[in-house]
Amino acid sequence: MGKKGRVFVRGLTSETYGLGQFRQAQLAAERVRDDSVVVDDAKVGHSGDSEKSRTWWRIGPGDEDFLTQTLQVHFVELPPHSSNRGHGHQNEASFYILEGAGYEIHDDQRYDWKAGELVFVHTDSVHRHYNPYDEKAVALVMKAKCTWMFLGLLQQGRGGPIERPDEFGEREDWSRIWTDGVLERKKVVRQEDTVWETTPMGRVRVLNSPERTDLRQFSVDVFELDIPAGSHSGKHWKMADEVLYVLDGSGYSLHWEVQEEIAEKYYARVAKTPTRHEITKGDTLYVPQNTIAVHYAADGTPLRLLSAQNRMFKHLGYDKVHYFENAPEYTGELAEAASAV
Template sequence: MEVKSVKERHSELAMHSVKFAKEEQRRRKGQEILFKWPDIEKQLGEHKHIYVVDARLGSNNHTHRLWYDVIPPHTEEGQEWRTLGHRHTVEAIIYFLKGHGHSIIDGVRYDWGPGDLLSVPMFSWHRHINDGDEPVLRIASTTGPLSLALGQAVYEDERYPEFWVYAQEGEEARKTLIPGGGSAESARVGNNRSAELYAEQVAFAMHEEQLRRKSKVLVKQKDLVFEPTAMGQLAYVVDPRIGFHSKALGVVMAEIPPGKRSGAHRHLYDEIDLIVGGAGRVIVEDKSFDFETLDVLSIPVFQWHQYFNTGSEPLRILAVNTRLAMDNLGLSLTHQGEKADYV
C-alpha cells in the first residue's frame, strides 16, 4: 500500500479546496430539475405524503426540501394530536392547492383555503386540520436539511414527551421555550459592559421567540400584490421586510402573461418552484424544460435561469428559496441578466 508523507497528504487537502468549486458546479449540472405532476399524483394515490425535492432522494439541494401531501376529509395531519401538536427547529411554509381547513399555531387559529399560504414560525407548536368534505392537497417546504447539516435539528411531538429536549410537559409548554425563562434581568450579575453583553446573550432566544409569535403567519391569496421588477411581475409572499420573522425561508410569486418571458438571473441560494397555474418553459444554463401546472422545479444553486409562458393562461410560479439563510450567513450573491420583456 502506498504510504503518503504528511506533506503530500496536506497538499492534497489544500488542492481539495481549490477543486471543490468546480466539482460542486458539476454536481449542480447533474441535478434533477423537473418533477412532473402526473408522476407525483400517481405516488400520492398510494402514499398520501411524497417527498419531491429532497437530498435524501439524491437532490443536490442541501438547505430545503419540498413535499406534496394529502389530508383526507375531516381528519388531521399526523392524527391524534389534541392540543400542542408538534414543533421543530426548522422554518416551514405550506401552500394549499385544494380543500379548506384550519391550523392551530402556538394556540392561535388560522383558517385557510386554496391559494393561501402559511409561514410556520420556527419552533412553534402546530397542527393542521381538514374541516371539509374534500381532501386537502398541499405542498410544504422546510429548512430541515439545513438544520440537520448544522447539527441543530430538534423535533418535539406532543405524543412523545419522553423525547422533549426544551419543553416541560403540559399546556404550559405552549408558552415557554426555556422553562424558568431567560430575561436579560434574570441573568444580570454586576454592572459592567461584559455583564450586560452576557445578559443580552441569555435574553436573545426569548426575545426571538417573542418576535416570532408577533410575526405574520397566514397569507391570503387575495392579498398578494404584484409589482413590476427586473424579473417580471413579482409578489413578495414571505419576507422579513413585510412582517415575517423568517431568517431562512423566503417565498415570492411570479406572474408572466402568455407569450412573455421573465428576467434571467442566478443566485447563491437554493430555489424550488411550484407551478401554480399555466404552462411554460424554463431555461437553466444550457438546458430547457417544459412544465405544466402542479409540476415542481428544483433550480440548482448559481445556475442562470429564465421562464417563458408558452401557454394561453397567465403563468404563476411560487418560488420557495433559502435566500434569507444565505443573507444571514453573509454568503449572498445574486446576478441579474436579461430583464423581463413585459414590465
Template sequence: MSDKKGRVFLRGITSETYGLKEFRRRQLEAPRVRDDSVVVDDAKVGHSGDSEQSRTWWRIGPGDDPFLTQSLQVHFVELPPHSSNHGHGHQNEAAFYILDGAGYEIHDDQRYDWAKDDLVIVHTDSVHRHFNPYDETARCLIFKAKSLWMYLGLIQQGRSGPVADEDRFGPREDWSQVWTPGVADKRKVVKSADTKWETTPLGRVRTLSAIGDDVRTFSVDAFVLEVPAGSRSGKRWQMADEVLYVRSGAGYSLHWEVEAEIAEKYYARIAKEPTRHEFKAGDTIYVPHNTVAQHFAADGEPVTLISGQNRIFKQLGYDQVTYLENAPEYDAAR
C-alpha cells in the first residue's frame, strides 16, 4: 500500500534531455501482473464515495510506484448485502463491470439496475450512488480515464452539498446544456444478454463498449476475451496500452517491445524475444503502449479476460490494430 500523504490525481513527466527513453525504460521494467496483494490506494485519502459499509481499493493509478500508466485507472468497489456507498459526483466517466452480485445505481436522480457480467456507465458530470439491496455481496471492477479529465482541467468533483459563497452566484442552470446533443439517449447499462460473442482475429470476443456504438461512454472501450484451454489469442500490435482483468483461468502473456527507429521517417522494430508474464484468476495484466501482445491459456480451463482501453488513442489517429498472427479459432472458422 502507498504511504504517500496525498492522493496523486495527475502525474508529471520530466527529463533532463529532449528524449524520454529512460522514462519508458523504467515503465517497461515495472511488474505488469498484479494480484490482490497489490493495493496502491485504499481510499482512506481523498475519496468521497465510501460509506461505513462499502469498500473501494485501487489496483492501478497515476500515483503508483513503480508507475505503470495514467491512461487508465483500475479499482474495485465492494458492497456488502443490504448496503450502499455515499453519493458523490465527478466530471470524469467510469465504466463498471459487475463481477459478482446485483444492485442498482441512482444517477442524477434516476435508477439503473444491474447484475453480474453487466457493464454500467457513470456518465460525465454524474451525481451517482451504488446500492446493493440483496443478500449477496456485490463486487465491481472499474475502468476510468480520470487523468485525462484532470489534465484538461475538468476537476469539479465531490459530495453533494451547497455552493460555497452562494451569494456570489446566480440561480441554478441546467448543466446538461453543454453536453453533446443526444447523449442522454445512449445506453447506461450494457446487459450481458444484449451482447453477442464473435470470432475475431484476436479470438472469441464479446464487445461491451466501442467507438461508434450507442453506449454512453466517450473514454473507455471494453470487451471480454475468451481463450480456450491450451489455446492462444491473436498476436496483436497496437499503440494504446491496455489493462486486462483475469476473470477466470490461468496462463501467461507474451509481450514484444516495439522500438522506434527514427530515420527519414518512423520505423517500428519489434523485439525478437518477448517477455513472459504468468497470470491467474483475479490478476490484472498491464500491456504497455506500443507493444505486441499475445495471451495463452493453460490446459484444463479456458481463460476469460476483461479488457479496458482508453479510447483517446483512436481519436489521436491510432485506430488501427495489426495482427501478426490470428487466433487459431479464427483461422479455423474461415
C-alpha cells in the first residue's frame, strides 16, 4: 500500500545500467508471510468490497519491503448469506476456494464453486461473488494484474454509466476482439477435472497450465504439491518467481541464489550456502526469480502447497524447469517400474 493510495505498478529508476541493487533488495526481503501481514486492507482504491465482504492483501506491488509485482495475492471472505460488490477489470484472476461454497455471476452467467476448486475471472469480466449458505466462504486470489497494467490494459471500475456519453455511439460487443473459442472454455476447475501425478517435483495435481487448453485462463499457472512427511520436493531451478500457499502441514524451504557471470556468454553461478525459510499452514512462501529451491515436509507432518506462477515467463523463452535432484517418490516409482520389466 502506497503512502498516498494503492500502487498498481511499481517503477524502476537507476543512474546505472546494472540493476543488481534492486535484485539484492528483493532477495533481502522476508519471504514468508503469515496472517499477521496485511499489506493492504482494501480501504483505498478497491471496487470489490461490500459492507459485509472483506478483502485483505498478502502480496502486492505496493509492499514494503518490496517482493514482486509479477504476482499479487489477496484473500476474500464472504460471511453467510452475503456478496461482494459487482465490478469489472481487464485483468484475469484465479481464486482457490479455501473454505465454504458459493457462486459467481460473470457477465450475467452463474458459476457454482466449493472448497478445493479453482475459479477463473476471465478478461474484461463483470463479476460478483455470492455466498448464499450458512457457513462463511474464504478464497485465496492469485493474479498477474501488473502485467495488464504494464500493457496499458487498465479500463476497470464499478458498474455504472460511462463518462462523456454524448461523445460515444451505441454499444458494441466487446467480445469481438477476444481469442476465438474462449466462450466454450471452463471457468471452474473441479476435483474430478484433475489427476494426481508423480513427477520430478513430487506428487502434483495441475489445476492450470498452458497444456490445459480447455480452461479460460491465460496468465497464472497453478498446481498443488503434496510432500509426504519427512520427504522433500525435487531440487529445481527455474526463471519464474513463485508464490506458494501452505494448505496444510509444516516444513521448510531451501533457496540458492543464482548469480549471473557475464563473459563470452551468460553463465550461472550458484550460491554455496542456501537460505532457509520455515513454513506452516496458512503461510505464503515467496521464491524469487532465477532461484534454485527445494521444499521439505517436517517429520511426522505431510506438507501440501499451492503454487502460483505468472505464465508470461513461458512466453519469454523460460518454459523449462531443470532438476538437480528428483523428489524421492519419483525416483522410487521409476526404479519400481524398471524392476517390473
